[in-house]
Every structure is written in structure tokens, then in C-alpha cells.
Amino acid sequence: MSKGIDRGRIEMLALFIMLIMGTILHGSSVARIYLPAFRYIGALLTGVMR
Amino acid sequence: MEMGCLFVTLAIFSSYYVLFSSPRTESVLHRLLSSSVLTCAQIILTELVLGLVHQLYLFPVIIVNLSISGLVVMMGRRSVRNDGSPFLRKDLLRGMDAVRASLDVPAAVLGSIVLLAYAWVLVASYYLPPRGIDDLAYHLPAVFEYVRSHEIRLLPVTTMQPFAYPENAELLFLWPVLFTHDQRMVDGANVPFVLLSVLTIYALLRRFSLSRKNSVFAALLYALCPVVLMQAGVNYVDIIVSLFLLLSLYFALLYHEHRRPGDLFLAGLTIGLMCGMKYTAPFLALPLQLLILTALPKGKWRHALGYVSVIVLAGGWWYLRNAVMLGEPLYPMHFQSPVPDGLVNARGGSVLQNIGYNLPYWLVRYPLLDSGVGTYDGGFGLVFWGMCFSSWIYATFRSTFTFRRPDIPKLVVLAYLPSGFLLLLAFPPRVVDFNGRLAMFVVAIGLFAFGEVLQRMANELYRAVIKGICIALSLITVSLLFVSVQPGYLFGGAMSDRRHRVEASEFKYLAGSAELHSVLRPAWEALDLLTRDDPAGLNCLVASDPPLYSPSPVYGSRLQNRVLNMSNDGRGPVDAYVCTYLDKDRLEHPAGASGAPTIRDIMAMPDYLAVVQSEHCCLMLRRTIFEQPEKQRVLRAYYRAEWPEAVKAAERLDTKLDANIAIIASGEIGYGVRCIDMEKKRPDRVYVTPDKMMEVIAERENMRQCYTFQRPLSGYRSRKIWQGVYQNKDIEVYLNRRS
Numbered sequence: 001m002s003k004g005i006d007r008g009r010i011e012m013l014a015l016f017i018m019l020i021m022g023t024i025l026h027g028s029s030v031a032r033i034y035l036p037a038f039r040y041i042g043a044l045l046t047g048v049m050r
Numbered sequence: 051m052e053m054g055c056l057f058v059t060l061a062i063f064s065s066y067y068v069l070f071s072s073p074r075t076e077s078v079l080h081r082l083l084s085s086s087v088l089t090c091a092q093i094i095l096t097e098l099v100l101g102l103v104h105q106l107y108l109f110p111v112i113i114v115n116l117s118i119s120g121l122v123v124m125m126g127r128r129s130v131r132n133d134g135s136p137f138l139r140k141d142l143l144r145g146m147d148a149v150r151a152s153l154d155v156p157a158a159v160l161g162s163i164v165l166l167a168y169a170w171v172l173v174a175s176y177y178l179p180p181r182g183i184d185d186l187a188y189h190l191p192a193v194f195e196y197v198r199s200h201e202i203r204l205l206p207v208t209t210m211q212p213f214a215y216p217e218n219a220e221l222l223f224l225w226p227v228l229f230t231h232d233q234r235m236v237d238g239a240n241v242p243f244v245l246l247s248v249l250t251i252y253a254l255l256r257r258f259s260l261s262r263k264n265s266v267f268a269a270l271l272y273a274l275c276p277v278v279l280m281q282a283g284v285n286y287v288d289i290i291v292s293l294f295l296l297l298s299l300y301f302a303l304l305y306h307e308h309r310r311p312g313d314l315f316l317a318g319l320t321i322g323l324m325c326g327m328k329y330t331a332p333f334l335a336l337p338l339q340l341l342i343l344t345a346l347p348k349g350k351w352r353h354a355l356g357y358v359s360v361i362v363l364a365g366g367w368w369y370l371r372n373a374v375m376l377g378e379p380l381y382p383m384h385f386q387s388p389v390p391d392g393l394v395n396a397r398g399g400s401v402l403q404n405i406g407y408n409l410p411y412w413l414v415r416y417p418l419l420d421s422g423v424g425t426y427d428g429g430f431g432l433v434f435w436g437m438c439f440s441s442w443i444y445a446t447f448r449s450t451f452t453f454r455r456p457d458i459p460k461l462v463v464l465a466y467l468p469s470g471f472l473l474l475l476a477f478p479p480r481v482v483d484f485n486g487r488l489a490m491f492v493v494a495i496g497l498f499a500f501g502e503v504l505q506r507m508a509n510e511l512y513r514a515v516i517k518g519i520c521i522a523l524s525l526i527t528v529s530l531l532f533v534s535v536q537p538g539y540l541f542g543g544a545m546s547d548r549r550h551r552v553e554a555s556e557f558k559y560l561a562g563s564a565e566l567h568s569v570l571r572p573a574w575e576a577l578d579l580l581t582r583d584d585p586a587g588l589n590c591l592v593a594s595d596p597p598l599y600s601p602s603p604v605y606g607s608r609l610q611n612r613v614l615n616m617s618n619d620g621r622g623p624v625d626a627y628v629c630t631y632l633d634k635d636r637l638e639h640p641a642g643a644s645g646a647p648t649i650r651d652i653m654a655m656p657d658y659l660a661v662v663q664s665e666h667c668c669l670m671l672r673r674t675i676f677e678q679p680e681k682q683r684v685l686r687a688y689y690r691a692e693w694p695e696a697v698k699a700a701e702r703l704d705t706k707l708d709a710n711i712a713i714i715a716s717g718e719i720g721y722g723v724r725c726i727d728m729e730k731k732r733p734d735r736v737y738v739t740p741d742k743m744m745e746v747i748a749e750r751e752n753m754r755q756c757y758t759f760q761r762p763l764s765g766y767r768s769r770k771i772w773q774g775v776y777q778n779k780d781i782e783v784y785l786n787r788r789s
Contacts, residue, residue, distance in 0.1 A: 023436030
């Protein structure tokens with residue numbers, strides 16, 4: 001019984017790590033695509049602050 | 051008239067809702083989706099029939115649709131629950147309970163982001179003109195031509211082959227235009243279908259017993275996928291095609307489970323409507339036949355025959371028309387012959403060769419690059435590639451290794467992800483980077499797998515972290531709206547103009563749009579300004595190099611103009627020519643016009659004056675129209691607003707020039723001089739023309755003397771009479787006399 005519970009937990013942890021790793025791997029390779037948007041928002045916010 | 055459109059649509063929808071209100075219909079969700087499908091079907095089919103008999107006028111459309119709805123209500127009242135309870139109130143209460151049970155904090159936050167993002171898309175559609183590249187080339191010209199001519203017919207495919215594509219989705223875009231007769235808000239027509247897609251994905255997830263909270267969270271993420279968000283603001287048909295594929299899956303699943311003829315009818319209807327929207331749709335409908343064929347009762351051919359008949363009725367017209375009129379039902383597609391692309395081999399590759407060529411690139415780079423992101427062509431987004439793709443791998447492996455017969459429906463749904471990728475791989479390598487939109491439904495399938503993973507994740511903390519990351523990634527995705535140019539979503543300039551009561555054409559705001567549109571904008575903007583307050587409009591002819599052919603803006607913001615290219619013979623008296631060219635030094639034969647005058651010939655026509663010309667476009671107006679006082683007033687204001695520096699330079703120059711000598715100008719100063727002449731009520735003497743055409747104009751007008759800017763006229767004795775500065779550049783004025 002406890003073995004079954006452990007397997008479930010391990011599966012869940014593996015799944016969690018897979019999702020996080022997938023996101024980091026993909027996110028880091030496309031970050032440059034999203035950078036201009038951040039720059040724009042940054043400039044916008046700076047403008048508003050002034 | 052917008053309210054009229056909403057009222058009639060709501061009346062159609064309500065009638066079907068009443069029809070589906072019998073106690074046998076299983077849920078509010080089912081009623082909502084069924085009623086939506088039948089509403090779309092009724093709109094498409096009534097428009098098609100009325101259009102084919104040349105009666106596509108607003109009044110008959112309203113009368114026919116309301117009459118059908120009346121009949122549907124009468125049919126529905128017979129089958130309405132006989133327990134005397136007001137079913138609408140009950141449904142409303144059930145719906146509100148479902149919303150309350152679905153909305154936890156993550157779903158509420160995500161829902162708020164969706165609302166804000168789509169409010170932005172709608173406001174942008176209000177302030178900005180239509181701005182999708184394919185929209186301006188063939189999706190919208192078809193819609194506008196049908197509304198203007200009150201008939202649906204095959205438009206000239208010699209100029210634009212995609213006019214032969216199936217147009218069920220365009221008929222959905224046509225619906226609001228029929229009421230408003232305006233280009234405003236047309237770009238927002240996809241938004242209701244995005245929201246309906248969210249509802250459909252939610253319904254699909256619920257069919258597989260996922261919890262309400264996880265289902266609503268996964269479904270909302272679809273609306274925040276980059277390609278969906280970008281396409282929501284244009285009139286590409288991919289959102290609607292994906293929606294109808296998901297609806298087909300939903301009804302096929304229902305039929306597979308319950309074997310009710312009503313579900314079979316709705317599955318057939320959604321498949322038929324989808325096949326009438328895009329040539330790729332029949333292929334997309336193939337995998338789900340596994341669900342339907344295995345559920346069809348043996349020996350009852352009536353059901354199978356009815357199913358096929360509904361498909362043909364809802365989507366067959368376009369294929370039949372092409373077969374009869376063009377000899378090929380799938381014109382201009384040749385799925386069996388090689389696609390020339392120059393990459394696989396010189397003659398192009400077959401579908402299998404394309405897949406073989408694309409596959410290595412795809413496997414190694416596509417999941418990491420997400421090509422097309424930030425445009426309406428593609429970008430499945432951070433949530434899809436980060437979360438959904440791995441979830442799909444997990445869900446598929448799990449379902450395969452623990453396979454039981456009842457898992458077949460789930461595997462069919464999951465199989466749509468590789469089917470979508472296969473579709474993308476089949477395209478020639480040259481376009482593979484940009485066509486993610488064609489398989490947009492894979493995002494929904496990925497979210498289906500993601501919902502299942504969320505359901506499996508019993509640990510609250512893990513689930514909260516994953517949902518938190520999804521919300522953060524969705525916010526990052528929405529930030530793309532700030533920098534996107536395909537389409538542009540920034541409407542600050544338009545809003546400011548409106549606030550300061552600047553009379554501008556919406557086409558002015560294409561300046562920040564895709565380059566193809568920003569370079570052609572001057573001609574479209576000037577034409578619209580000249581005609582928008584004139585209900586009679588002008589007869590316009592588009593003379594364009596094929597890649598730039600975009601007739602939609604020529605109709606004008608209020609659809610006031612006629613585009614002669616869209617008529618069967620392309621003939622008629624021309625009031626205005628809209629010339630668009632890739633290279634102003636090569637003004638050759640325009641698209642689809644063998645034997646017609648070249649763009650150069652048009653620009654040299656003596657009866658027409660260039661109102662505006664730039665590197666890639668020119669608007670030529672008939673001289674008699676140009677001289678009308680109202681047009682002169684509009685042009686004067688336009689020149690002053692558009693080129694204030696040129697007008698100031700012309701004011702300085704005015705005393706140096708003899709008012710009786712003509713001016714040939716290839717630059718902006720010409721507009722300034724013309725503006726001053728208009729204000730001083732002098733006869734027009736300015737010929738605006740490309741640099742290489744100056745001598746042609748001088749010869750045509752048999753000029754003995756004239757002024758030119760920047761360079762002397764060849765074949766004349768020239769003398770520099772003035773030198774100044776315009777926009778930080780030296781400018782010289784020459785007086786040219788015939789030698």
C-alpha cells in the first residue's frame with residue numbers, strides 16, 4: 001500500500017518537474033521574442049512616472 | 051444598426067435555445083453549444099441562399115431569419131418541458147451555480163486577464179481599420195463585394211485565386227457588415243468565436259469528468275494563446291475553423307457515447323460547416339469519423355445517409371460551384387501534384403517529401419523557437435510548449451499503456467495533436483515557419499491533456515504553483531499586444547485624434563501596421579477622405595503588382611466605393627485609379643489585366659490627376675472630380691494635416707514662382723504648392739508624379755516651360771532659381787524651358 005502511495009507521489013513529482021523544466025527550456029529559448037514588449041512597457045511606465 | 055444585428059442574432063439563438071429546452075437535452079452547456087451551432091448554420095445558409103438569388107439585402111435577410119426563428123419557437127414549444135417550470139430561470143440559476151463552482155482564485159484571475167485582453171482587442175477594432183494581410187487581399191473584399199452587390203458569386207479568380215476558396219466563415223463576418231455597412235469593428239468579428247471556443251473546450255474537458263475548476267482554467271488559457279490573441283483582431287478564418295473542429299469532436303463524442311440521432315445531426319452540421327470554410331477541413335474531419343462510424347447502428351442506413359446529406363448541405367456548395375465553373379472542386383489547390391518551392395528539389399516536393407524535409411527541423415527547433423509568435427501566423431505560446439506539450443506526452447503514454455476500450459474517445463481527441471503537426475509538416479518548407487495558425491486546434495488538444503494532468507495532480511501546492519506559472523506566462527503573452535504589428539493593437543493615436551476632433555480616415559492608422567499596408571496607406575487614406583461623406587462613392591480600379599493586390603480598403607471605410615476589378619468584366623467608367631507597385635521605376639502590367647493599360651500608362655493619362663503618390667502607391671483621380679469644390683476642401687485640409695512642413699516651404703517659395711507656370715513635382719513640396727494654390731483659388735498647375743515620369747508628363751502636356759524640384763528636366767534648358775532647406779535636406783528649384 002505504502003509502495004503504491006510512494007509511486008503516485010513520485011509520478012506527481014516527476015510530472016511537476018517535467019512541466020517546470022519544459023517551461024524553462026522553452027521560455028529561455030524564446031525570451032528574446034518577448035523582450036521588446038517588456039522594453040515597451042518599461043518605457044511606457046517610465047513615461048507615466050515622469 | 052449594431053443593436054439590430056445583436057437583436058436578430060439573439061432572436062435566432064433564443065429560438066434554438068427554446069427548441070433544445072426539452073427535458074431530454076442533457077445540460078445548459080449542451081443547449082448553449084447546440085444553439086450556437088444552429089445560429090451560425092442559419093446565418094450562413096440564409097445568406098448563401100439569398101445571395102445566390104441576388105437578394106442579399108438587409109430587409110429580406112431579417113424577415114427570412116426572424117420567420118425561421120418563429121417557426122423554430124413554435125416547434126420548440128411543443129417539446130418544451132411540460133412541468134410548467136420556467137426553464138430559462140432554472141437554466142440561469144444552474145449556470146450561475148456552475149460559474150460559482152468553477153471560479154477559484156486562479157480561474158478568476160485568468161478570467162480577468164481574458165476580459166481585459168479581449169476588451170483591448172475590441173477597442174482596437176473600433177479605432178483601427180481592418181489590418182490582416184489576407185483580410186485585405188481576399189477575405190474582406192469578398193464580404194464587401196457581396197454586401198455592395200447584394201449577390202454571392204464567384205469573384206474574378208484571374209486576379210486573386212483565393213476568391214475560389216470556400217467562404218462559410220466569411221459569411222459569418224458578412225453578418226454584422228450587412229447591418230452596419232461599415233468597416234468599423236469588422237476586425238472584432240472573431241472575438242465571439244474565441245469565447246465560444248473557450249466554452250467548447252470547457253465542455254470537452256467536462257465530458258472526460260475533469261473538475262469544473264481545472265476545466266475552466268485550462269479552457270481560459272486557450273484565449274490567451276498568442277496565435278489566438280493575435281488572430282482575434284483580424285478576419286483570418288482559422289479561429290472559426292478550429293472552433294468548428296472542436297465542436298465536431300464534442301458532438302461526435304456525444305454520439306459515440308449516447309447514440310442519439312440529434313448528436314449525429316449536429317456532428318454532421320458542424321463538420322459540413324467546417325468543410326465549407328477551408329480546404330484543409332475535410333482532412334481534419336477524418337480522424338473523428340472513427341467515433342461516428344463505430345457508433346452508427348448496423349442496418350440503419352437512414353442515419354448514415356442523413357449524416358452525409360447534412361455535411362453536403364452545410365458545406366458542399368463551394369466545391370460544387372468550383373467543379374462546375376472552374377472544373378476543379380478544390381481550385382486552385384492541387385494536393386496530388388508537387389508544390390514548387392525550390393527547397394526539396396527544383397520541381398518541388400510531394401506531401402511526403404515535404405514531411406521528410408521538414409521533420410528534422412521541426413523536431414530539433416520548432417518546440418524551442420515557436421515560429422510566428424507575436425503575429426497572426428503562428429505562435430502556440432509559452433503555456434503550450436512549456437506545459438501542454440509535455441502534458442500531452444504524459445497523457446498519451448498513460449492512456450496507451452493502460453489502454454481499455456472505453457479510452458478510444460480520449461485517444462481520438464489526443465490524436466489530433468500529431469494530426470495537426472502532420473498538417474503543418476505537409477506544407478512546403480518555405481512556409482513552414484509561418485503557418486502554425488492552420489493547426490491552431492492543437493493548442494486546445496494540448497490544453498485538454500494539461501487539464502487531465504491538473505486533475506491527476508493531487509498535491510494542492512504543485513497545482514497552485516503550476517497555475518501561478520500559467521497566469522504569469524499568460525500575462526507575458528498579453529504583453530505582445532504592445533509590440534505586435536501583425537496586427538497592430540495600439541490605438542492611442544486614433545483616440546487622441548478623436549479627442550481633438552481631427553477629421554481622419556481610419557486608414558491613417560495603418561501607418562504603424564505591417565509594412566505592406568503602411569506603404570500603401572497614403573492612397574487608401576486619401577481616397578477614403580475624398581469619398582467617405584459621399585454616399586454615391588466613386589468607381590475605382592485597382593492597378594497593382596500581384597503581391598500588393600489588396601482591394602478591401604478601396605471600398606472605403608463606409609463601403610461607399612465600387613471596385614471595378616471585382617465585377618465580372620472589370621469594366622466601367624473609372625473615377626479613380628489606385629495604383630500599387632513594388633518598384634516605382636518598373637510600372638508594368640497590373641494583376642490579372644493582360645491587355646489592360648500598364649500602371650505607367652495609367653499614370654500618364656491626361657484626364658486624371660495624381661492626388662497622392664509615394665514609393666509604392668499612387669491615387670489618380672478624374673480631373674472633373676478633383677475640381678469639385680468639396681473635394682478641393684477635403685484635399686486642402688489633408689495636405690495641410692499630412693505635410694505641414696511642405697506647406698510652410700511652399701509658402702516661403704510662393705513669391706519666387708510665377709503662378710502661370712506649371713510645376714512637375716515628384717516629392718512632397720508638390721503637395722505644399724498645390725495646397726497654397728488651392729487656398730489662393732488658382733487653377734491647378736501641379737503635376738504630382740514619380741521621378742521617372744516627369745519627362746513623360748512634360749511631353750504629354752506639351753509644356754514650353756515648367757518648374758521642377760531637385761533635378762532639371764532632361765531635353766529642356768534649365769536654370770536653378772532657388773535653393774533652400776526642407777526637412778534638413780537641400781532643395782533646389784529649376785525653371786525648365788524648351789530648347
